Amino acid sequence: MISYHTRNAGDIAESAEEQFEVLRDACGFVPADVALMADSPALVNTFFSACGHFRDEGTFAPDEQQVLLLSNAVANRSEWAVAFHTMEALAEGVEPSAVEAIRQGMLPKNRRMAALSSFTQSVIELRGQVDEAEVAAFQAAGFTSAQVLEVITAVAISAMSNYVTNIARPPLEDAAVPHSWNARELTGF
Template structure:
């Protein structure tokens, strides 16, 4: 059982409340993991700024969800795997590709496979990518600047995944169908 509170707008520290309101508007609810993050206005503020930047970058939402789901699996964050499974399917990722990522395998789609491989490798190698890792990404049609954009998505994931591992927030009912265990 977690010792961390899942905050609501009313229970959150004052400086966390605007972020929770924004997430409420974006998703129609406050994800439990954000309620946990709200304990720290510094953390949730940094997270929302990075989250906004990532979603305003060059990747499509389907590509971003490929990255976020891969990161959640690689970091073994059950809450984030379930959440990003739902969002990936909503964004049109093939169910077989989502299932492959959840199993730690490459999706069949070539660009999604390259995204998944690069982010997984970056996490596992702690950023020590070699020429082979990066050239495979380029061969799939991506650019140099997008290597760093993958790292920005990984940074956002790291915040979420680590908070999930530390706080163990309950999985919302709508994501139960996508529950996952490492």
């Protein structure tokens, strides 16, 4: 089991220090998943790189990114990540009813967000072995072939974060505590 502790500047992989400061400025803290990754320069730098490309070069809007990441957290049953991405999704303007549906393992009522959530969960649950009908349904909701591939990026980002927190079980940051979640809340799985 890896242990959780708050990282100080001296504990951070040198190549990741700038990213930690960006997170601290944006969130007011370094999220636990990233703090835990600091023990592995290969992991933390891969995570930061993937997140940067996903955020800066991807075509999903910020609210869609959060629907993806929250849906992945639920599919991976990552209690820390569900709380964190609930907080982030609400901050990005995702409808509270959509957030709650995803947290319960159900689909949002919004057709586009439902297709996004459903497709990314299928990619995780089927380990990428989705059939043509699932890809067609995703694209029928207005998503592109390139976005099919971007979903894989989100799944990879989530695997790094969710698996680290599933193993280490860090405490929630104060800002995420109101959004705590337990996998037993799933009704649609």
